[in-house]
Amino acid sequence: MANTPYPQSYYAASANAVPPRPVLQGEVETDVCVIGAGYTGLSSALFLLENGFRVTVVEAAKVGFGASGRNGGQIVNSYSRDIDVIERSVGPQQAQLLGEMAFEGGRIIRERVAKYQIQCDLKDGGVFAALNSKHMGHLESQKRLWERYGHTQLELLDERRIRDVVACDNYVGGLLDMSGGHIHPLNLALGEAAAVESLGGTIYEQSAAVRIERGANPVVHTAEGKVRAKFIIVAGNAYLGNLVPELAAKSMPCGTQVITTAPLGDALAKTLLPQDYCLEDCNYLLDYYRLTSDKRLIFGGGVVYGARDPANIEAIIRPKMLKAFPQLKDVKIDYAWTGNFLLTLSRLPQVGRLGDNIYYSQGCSGHGVTYTHLAGKVLAEALRGQAERFDAFADLPHYPFPGGQLLRTPFAAMGAWYYGLRDKLGF
Incomplete structure (x- = not known):
């Protein structure tokens, strides 16, 4: 079976030592199966475990392999499009909720670092x-x-x-x-993973989800095993591939x-x-x-x-x-x-539910360190039946890229060229 290592980054070279994690083999049962061991998945898992859920995480490579372990390591508040943009596009109550949440992710990170004594060079x-x-x-x-x-x-x-x-x-x-x-982002993810395991959660590495069997009791299939769950949280973001086609079309x-x-x-x-x-x-x-x-x-x-x-x-x-x-x-x-x-086309995160029991959050649009930690809390609240804040995100309008997947890259690059020219000319 393929073993996907971390990229040759400074973060991987300076990562805290962690024990190896197993590959999923055979069948397991859980309350919530989380797909992806980046910040969104780990934050969701922690909040759910703290509220009494049984949680199993399946990760295609290693904890923090994707953006969570490769980013610039900066704690930046709000969203990729700021609150004034949201205010102009949604109603006042929804805007108020989203505005209040815009500064919560950084607080969550600091609470996690303090509570679980995570060594991640927080400044x-x-x-x-x-x-x-x-x-x-x-x-x-x-x-x-x-x-x-x-x-x-x-x-x-x-x-x-x-x-x-x-x-x-x-x-x-x-x-x-x-x-x-700022923080050492990979060490933050590794510390959060250790916190998940300290609360009884299980993380399987090198265990990519290859298929989701939908239904009243959904099943996540990997190459060598499967997880039967009551709920699924899809937290693969840019590394999800085409596992959920509905999500790939709008990002x-x-x-x-x-x-x-x-x-x-x-x-x-x-x-x-x-x-x-x-x-x-x-x-x-x-x-x-x-x-x-x-x-x-x-x-x-x-x-x-x-x-x-x-x-x-x-x-x-x-x-x-x-x-x-x-x-x-x-x-x-x-x-x-x-x-x-x-x-995403709007540069705002996409949050929602497929059917009754598959939840997702994706599309941080380059602004993910703080948002992903908030997303985990919001997803956990929704699974507990407290959906007001989840709905504030889920009701944001989202659209597919013009021209579908074939043309989304050249259209986006053209837009970036225009804004890059504006940057250079200062207008």
């Missing part, structure tokens, strides 16, 4: 950096919007103040969110690229990001970066539509890094990797 503080006056105006509006929903840990940074947090001359200002921050896997430098040393690292905050800029095709616990710079950006792996990741991302930090021109790149996230 507080995230910065949105403005490259021009238009970006700065957007950040001023964003601060007012978020404060309207009770989120007050925000500080606008003028051109002088942003120099205090990042050694880059490209920014005219920014917005500091102290409830943002598209996209790749993003990340590089990690050799260790910079304490002195150089502190000059780059003196407060050890993470940062992302305000472009549509944004760059993001942060320091690791061993004083490397992780720098990510770029989007490959259709999730193809670029031939030379360093050639794509290193110039972006040097544009921000030309002082790193002689620094070696130790790791370069790509990972997939799932894009």
Whole structure:
């Protein structure tokens, strides 16, 4: 049987040691079968176990193999489209619920880290950096919007103040969110998996779901076994494939690229990001970066539509890094990797139910670290019969990409080209 290892990333190389997990063989019974051991699946499993459900997780590769173990590691609040967009497209009650939930995911992460003593290098503080006056105006509006929903840990940074947090001359200002921050994302997933197992949950690795047998008592089939359950949670996101055709039609896997430098040393690292905050800029095709616990710079950006792996990741991302930090021109790149996230046409997550007992959440659209942790709580609430918050997400309108699966990649790439041009021209 195929054994899928982690990609050769900095995160895999620095992951906490964990015991091997078994392959599913034979038949098991459970209350809830979760497909996917990324953040959505692990968060769902934890909340369900804490509420007395029996939970079995099946994972095609290893815990955190997908976006959960490959992302930039930044705790960023709200959704890929902000609350003002939601307010314009849904009714006031639904908008209020979604707005209130926009800042919950980060709190859940911190609660999990504290409760289960997860070692994942958690640091507080995230910065949105403005490259021009238009970006700065957007950040001023964003601060007012978020404060309207009770989120007050925000500080606008003028051109002088942003120099205090990042050694880059490209920014005219920014917005500091102290409830943002950063983590070692794979170690967070591994810690959450250990928490699942500490509560009696079971995780099977190298056990891809190949078929779902729907009905009153659904069954998840893998190559060597099956799980009979009362409920199923589909949490495969960009790595789900065509297991559930209804979900594949309204989403598209996209790749993003990340590089990690050799260790910079304490002195150089502190000059780059003196407060050890993470940062992302305000472009549509944004760059993001942060320091690791061993004083490397992780720098990510770029989007490959259709999730193809670029031939030379360093050639794509290193110039972006040097544009921000030309002082790193002689620094070696130790790791370069790509990972997939799932894009929806609206850039809002898709949440729903198929029949009476198959629940799903997908399509974080590049904004998943916090949202996925919230999603697990919302899905667990729905299985317990508390569906108000689940329904607020499930009622969001979603549409298939124009032209179906054949044309969704070129259409999305065309749109990205347009917004990339706007980024360059500053309008």
